[in-house]
Amino acid sequence: MASLPVVNHARNAAEFIGDEKEVRRHDRALWFMRANRDIAVQSLPKWELLREKASQIKSHCMSRLADYLEQFQDNATELGVRVHWARDASEHNEIVYGILSERNVRKVVKSKSMLTEECHLNPYLEEHGIEVIDTDLGERIVQLRNEPPSHIVMPAVHLGREQIGATFHEHLGSEAGASDPNYLTDVACRHLRDKFLGAEAGITGVNFAIADTGGIVVCTNEGNADLGTSLPKIHVACMGIEKLIPRLRDLSVFQRLLARSTTGQPITVYSSHFHGPVPGGELHVVLVDNGRSRILGSNDFRRSLHCIRCSACLNTCPVFRRSGGYSYGSTISGPIGSTLSPSRDAGQFRTLPFACSLCGSCSDVCPVKIDLHSQLLVWRREIALRRLLPLSKRLAMKLASFVLRHTWLYETVGKVLRWSSRTLPRWLIYNRLNVWGRQRELPPIPAQSFRDLYKGSHDRPKRDS
Amino acid sequence: MGAVSVGSQFPQRIKLTSMTRIGLFIPCYIDQLYPHVAMATVEVLERCGVEVYFPTAQTCCGQPMANTGCTNETRPLAWKFFETFRDYDYVVCPSGSCVAMVRHHYDEYLDGTPGFIDLKEKTFELCEFLTDVLKVEGLGGRFPYRVGLHQSCHGLRELRLGRASELAGPSYSKARTLLELIGDLEITTLERADECCGFGGTFAMSEEAVSCLMGRDRIRDHLQAGTEVLTAVDMSCLMHLSGLIVRDKHPIRVMHVAEILAGRDPAIVSLPQEPMSNEKS
Numbered sequence: 001m002a003s004l005p006v007v008n009h010a011r012n013a014a015e016f017i018g019d020e021k022e023v024r025r026h027d028r029a030l031w032f033m034r035a036n037r038d039i040a041v042q043s044l045p046k047w048e049l050l051r052e053k054a055s056q057i058k059s060h061c062m063s064r065l066a067d068y069l070e071q072f073q074d075n076a077t078e079l080g081v082r083v084h085w086a087r088d089a090s091e092h093n094e095i096v097y098g099i100l101s102e103r104n105v106r107k108v109v110k111s112k113s114m115l116t117e118e119c120h121l122n123p124y125l126e127e128h129g130i131e132v133i134d135t136d137l138g139e140r141i142v143q144l145r146n147e148p149p150s151h152i153v154m155p156a157v158h159l160g161r162e163q164i165g166a167t168f169h170e171h172l173g174s175e176a177g178a179s180d181p182n183y184l185t186d187v188a189c190r191h192l193r194d195k196f197l198g199a200e201a202g203i204t205g206v207n208f209a210i211a212d213t214g215g216i217v218v219c220t221n222e223g224n225a226d227l228g229t230s231l232p233k234i235h236v237a238c239m240g241i242e243k244l245i246p247r248l249r250d251l252s253v254f255q256r257l258l259a260r261s262t263t264g265q266p267i268t269v270y271s272s273h274f275h276g277p278v279p280g281g282e283l284h285v286v287l288v289d290n291g292r293s294r295i296l297g298s299n300d301f302r303r304s305l306h307c308i309r310c311s312a313c314l315n316t317c318p319v320f321r322r323s324g325g326y327s328y329g330s331t332i333s334g335p336i337g338s339t340l341s342p343s344r345d346a347g348q349f350r351t352l353p354f355a356c357s358l359c360g361s362c363s364d365v366c367p368v369k370i371d372l373h374s375q376l377l378v379w380r381r382e383i384a385l386r387r388l389l390p391l392s393k394r395l396a397m398k399l400a401s402f403v404l405r406h407t408w409l410y411e412t413v414g415k416v417l418r419w420s421s422r423t424l425p426r427w428l429i430y431n432r433l434n435v436w437g438r439q440r441e442l443p444p445i446p447a448q449s450f451r452d453l454y455k456g457s458h459d460r461p462k463r464d465s
Numbered sequence: 466m467g468a469v470s471v472g473s474q475f476p477q478r479i480k481l482t483s484m485t486r487i488g489l490f491i492p493c494y495i496d497q498l499y500p501h502v503a504m505a506t507v508e509v510l511e512r513c514g515v516e517v518y519f520p521t522a523q524t525c526c527g528q529p530m531a532n533t534g535c536t537n538e539t540r541p542l543a544w545k546f547f548e549t550f551r552d553y554d555y556v557v558c559p560s561g562s563c564v565a566m567v568r569h570h571y572d573e574y575l576d577g578t579p580g581f582i583d584l585k586e587k588t589f590e591l592c593e594f595l596t597d598v599l600k601v602e603g604l605g606g607r608f609p610y611r612v613g614l615h616q617s618c619h620g621l622r623e624l625r626l627g628r629a630s631e632l633a634g635p636s637y638s639k640a641r642t643l644l645e646l647i648g649d650l651e652i653t654t655l656e657r658a659d660e661c662c663g664f665g666g667t668f669a670m671s672e673e674a675v676s677c678l679m680g681r682d683r684i685r686d687h688l689q690a691g692t693e694v695l696t697a698v699d700m701s702c703l704m705h706l707s708g709l710i711v712r713d714k715h716p717i718r719v720m721h722v723a724e725i726l727a728g729r730d731p732a733i734v735s736l737p738q739e740p741m742s743n744e745k746s
Contacts, residue, residue, distance in 0.1 A: 014674035023678070031657070038630060047633035316631065318661045322678050355672060357665025357679070358532060360622035364631035377570075380534030389534065393667070397530045401538035404493065404524040405545060414497045435670045439677040440708030443498050450491055450500035451521055454507075 004348045007329035009355040016324040022160065027321040029157055034315045036264030037365075044260065053253050055369035058306035061211075061246050062296060068211040068244050069287065075214025076285060079276035086288045089119035095286050096121060096203070096236055097128055103234060105130065105200040109192075111218070111225035112136040113205025114152050114309060115238050115288060118331045121203075132203070133195045135224035137188055144171045150325030152332060153262055153311040158324050192224070202228035206239035207308070208254060209285070212247045215275040216285060219258065219268040226272050233281035237274070241287050242296075242305040254308060257367035261310035295343050300378045304339045306368040313362035313372055319355055328352060335362035335372040342379050350388045353379035414449055421445040488553035489517040490588070492563045492700075493525035499700050505727035506559040506591055512727070513599050517557065522549045528566040532666050536573065543574035551580050555598065556588040559723045561620020561698045564590040569623050590624055591723055592639045592698055606728040607648035613692030613717075614641055614652055615683065615706065616659035617699035626698065630658045640698050640722050647725065653690035660686075664705035680709045687717060694718045694731050 017023050041047050061068055073083045084099075086092035092115075100108065108125065110116065110132055122132045122143070134143045138155035142148065144167050149155030156164065161179040168174040174187045204225045208217040216237055218225045229235040245251060259265040277283035295301050314320045314334030325333040330341040330349060338352035353376040362372040383389060403409050421429060422445050430437040487510070491503045510517050527542030546567065550556045558564050567588045575581040595601045616638070620626040627638030644650055663669070663679025670676075684706060687695055695710070695717050697703050707719040718731040 010672045010674070013672060017674045017678055027682070041631075041633050044633070318663065318679050319672070319675050322675050322682075354668065355675075357618070357661050357663055357668045357672075357676070359618035359661035359665070361618075361629070361631060361661065364622055364629045377532065377534075380532065381536055382534070384534030384536070393533055393671075394535070397533050397535040397538045400525075401527075401530055401535070401542060404527070405541050407522050407524055410493070410524045418497060435673050436708070438673065439712060440680075440705065441711040443704055443707065445498065446500055448500060450496045450503040451519070453500050453504065454519065 004345070006347065007349055007351055009323065009327050009329075009351040012327035012329070013319070013323035013355070016327055017322060023322055023324075025160060026158060026324060029154075030151075030315045030321045033154075033263055034312070034365075037261055037312060037315070038264075040260040040264035040266065044256070050253055050257055051367055051369050054257055054367060055306060057245060057250050057253060058368055059303075061244055062242070062302060062305055065241065065244065065296060068246055069241060072209055072211040072214055072244060073287075075212065076216075076276075077214070079214045081214065081276055081283045081285055084284060084286045086286055086290070088290045089288075092119045092238065092286055092288045092290065093121050093124040096238065097125060097130070099234070099236055099284055100125070100130055100201055101128070103201070105234065107131045107133075107195075107199050108201050108203055109133050109135045109195055109199040109224075109228040109232070110139075110203040111205065111220060111228050112139055112155075113203070113238055114149075114331060115205055115240050116203065117149060118240075118290065119238075119288065121238070133192070133199070135192055135196070135222075135228055136220070137185065137222060137224075140188060140192065141167060144168075148326075148331065150333070151311060151314060152309050152334075153314075158326070196227050196231055199228065199232045201232050201234035201236060203236045203238065204229060206237050206243050206285070207258070208251055209239055209244050210246075210248050210251065211244055213275065215248070215273055217251065217271060217273050219255075219271050221263075221265075221269045223270045226270055229272075229274070230278070233278065234284075235274070235277065235281065236284045236286065238286045238288065241289055241292050242307070258308055258310050261312040261365070261367040262315075291344055295340070298343075300382075301339065301343060301375055303370050304336065304343075304372075304375060306370050307336050307340075308368060309336075310367055312365045312367060313370075316361045316365045317356075318359060318361070319357065323355065328355070335376065336370070339370075339372055339375045339379065342383070346379075346383060346386055347388055350383050353377075353383060411449070411451070418445050418447070418449070422447065485515075485554045486552070487515055487517045487555045487557055488550050489519045490523060490526075490550065490556050490558035490563065491519065492558065492560045494704070495559065495700055498704070499721070501729075502559060502700055502721040502723055505721065505723040505729060506557075508727040509591070509595070509723055510557065512604075513595060513601055515599070518553070520549050520553075526563045526566045528563060528570075529666055531566065531570055540574045543571050547571075547575055547578065547581065547584060550588070551584060554587060555594070556584070557591055557594045558588070559591045559698070559721060560700065561590045561617050561624050561626060562701060564588055565619040565623035590620060590626060590698060592620075592643055593624065593626055595726075596639045596642055601643070601646070604643065604646045604726060605648075607650070608694075608725055608728070609649040610693045610731060611651045611653050611691050612644060612725065613655065613687040613690060613695045614638070614644065614722075615662060615687075615695060615697035615702055616640075617697045617702045618659075618661050620698045621659055627659075640696075643726060644696075644722070650725075653687065653692045655686050655690050657686055662702045662706050664702050666701075669705055676705070677709065680705050681713075684710060684713070684715060684717070688715060692717055694720055694725070696720050696722045696725055698722050 084095045134140045141156040150158040165179040206216045207219045259268045320334040341349040360373045527539040530538040568585045628636050662683045663676040
């Protein structure tokens with residue numbers, strides 16, 4: 001497969017920042033989530049213990065994932081679930097289409113599933129003449145606009161209510177200029193109700209699959225997954241293989257972490273357990289690898305499979321809040337996206353591990369303790385090793401390292417640079433290539449370095465070389 | 466070799482003998498651009514009763530190369546650092562970021578080298594050296610200003626110099642503990658206690674737009690909080706923030722925490738240079 005164009009995060013981010021009002025709204029909306037999360041976390045004793053437990057459960061589960069997957073399959077089959085295995089996105093899409101076409105399904109409602117976004121299921125089904133309606137409010141908004149989600153939990157967080165009002169006016173015939181959230185939600189509800197009633201099958205994602213029961217759990221705040229699987233008789237649930245947990249009792253650990261990390265809610269409004277199909281109906285579970293077992297085989301990046309897609313790392317990331325989900329050019333954005341995407345294509349996503357100030361907030365906020373910022377640092381090393389760094393960066397680091405290896409050279413270069421910075425005219429220093437100086441002043445340059453100073457007038461600290 | 470003079474202020478608290486040798490690790494950019502911060506560091510340590518040595522062979526810990534992923538360019542610098550400081554009993558540095566480099570990111574280059582674990586354990590950021598090793602309980606002096614404490618990320622989340630706002634548990638901050646020992650100093654309350662300033666090394670250049678917006682947002686927070694003097698344990702964060710403050714002409718002075726602890730007068734040190742009027746952006 002030909003490599004796709006390189007994602008230029010910095011350029012995409014600069015574009016997003018161009019609209020100052022919008023970027024501030026985006027930042028504040030997400031920070032609001034983070035602040036609510038903090039309140040919920042501080043009021044739950046043993047939060048850190050829960051994180052540790054969750055991390056250990058995931059580590060254990062990943063260490064024998066194949067066994068647990070088979071256990072899940074056996075138990076699910078016993079419950080009457082039909083389990084399918086997909087090696088990659090296209091197999092997944094073919095399987096889902098196969099299930100639907102065999103049963104002459106033409107209309108499908110789908111609740112939120114980042115996996116189906118990752119596999120581009122919607123366009124695939126639409127090409128084959130099947131209508132797919134996203135029923136999560138945010139997903140429906142971006143679907144109407146023919147956009148991908150910009151955030152894994154709040155797909156339309158990049159849009160203001162005025163933009164949503166305009167979209168609904170255009171597609172759903174709401175009043176022109178309306179931007180009242182209650183009114184717009186009501187319009188969406190009426191529109192979606194018809195779709196629910198007309199659907200012949202429901203597709204959902206999976207938040208947790210439980211090996212020892214064969215059950216799956218779907219968490220939503222809107223109840224759309226429940227409607228979408230109660231009205232039609234056919235339920236297709238799509239999941240990445242990393243969504244597995246060993247035991248039902250482990251679920252209590254993750255349920256306490258998930259919604260608190262996202263919005264600060266103690267639990268999602270709907271947490272629906274599916275143990276087999278409804279009477280007279282069908283339940284299909286599609287287990288998808290699509291690159292996950294490759295990550296599982298990597299000592300450096302295995303922990304990224306712990307992710308429960310809570311979005312806390314996106315909400316806390318100071319870069320994500322100011323650059324928006326689209327700047328990452330991949331289905332999953334933010335710190336976890338920057339960790340996962342280069343595994344898919346290191347060349348295409350080479351700038352993502354650098355779209356990070358290494359502040360470490362993502363690692364501390366993560367409910368399953370993925371060391372995200374460390375993984376991004378490891379990716380930088382990988383990218384350098386694979387010679388994917390820009391030549392300018394590579395040469396600059398080579399040169400700097402050479403200078404810094406020799407104290408005399410470092411001292412000399414320091415002197416020359418300080419002297420020239422003090423001597424050259426301002427217009428020459430603040431030239432077009434001086435990226436620092438576009439928005440920032442350089443510090444006042446001292447005539448003497450610290451080592452010059454203490455060699456001279458100050459007799460302490462002792463020279464000790 | 467000079468004897469280490471144990472000051473009269475805290476003699477019983479210091480478990481240092483006259484043979485204890487403390488190496489001063491001055492990050493390259495502080496050496497070249499902020500010599501007064503290094504001087505203030507020396508002064509604070511001396512006022513706390515310890516004498517330090519400055520091995521002049523030192524240059525840079527290698528963090529810029531490591532954070533770019535260039536391990537081959539980092540390795541010789543990690544070795545140089547190790548060779549320079551291995552024989553000291555303590556290594557003290559006025560930068561959280563550079564200490565985090567030694568303590569958390571040198572394993573890749575020096576793992577298994579005899580003396581390396583010892584080096585990691587004896588290398589301290591200035592504030593933690595004062596609170597954890599010297600156990601300073603008084604500093605004297607007064608600083609009648611409203612101080613905004615910027616929590617530099619590597620100090621906070623790698624060295625754990627304070628509790629990061631993401632984590633549950635009791636709040637603490639080593640830099641804050643020290644600042645509160647100074648008379649008349651008031652610490653301002655921020656809306657976002659520890660958001661990153663956006664410096665991030667080469668990030669400041671390669672992601673200039675995001676970096677500068679992050680910095681401006683931090684500054685706005687400090688303006689609303691009434692910060693008169695902005696401080697941090699890392700001069701790199703302050704170089705970025707100061708660059709924006711001076712360009713945007715905000716009434717905030719910028720000082721490294723060592724300068725405040727050393728009793729410097731904000732009206733005299735760290736004087737921002739006026740941007741020329743024709744170069745405003």
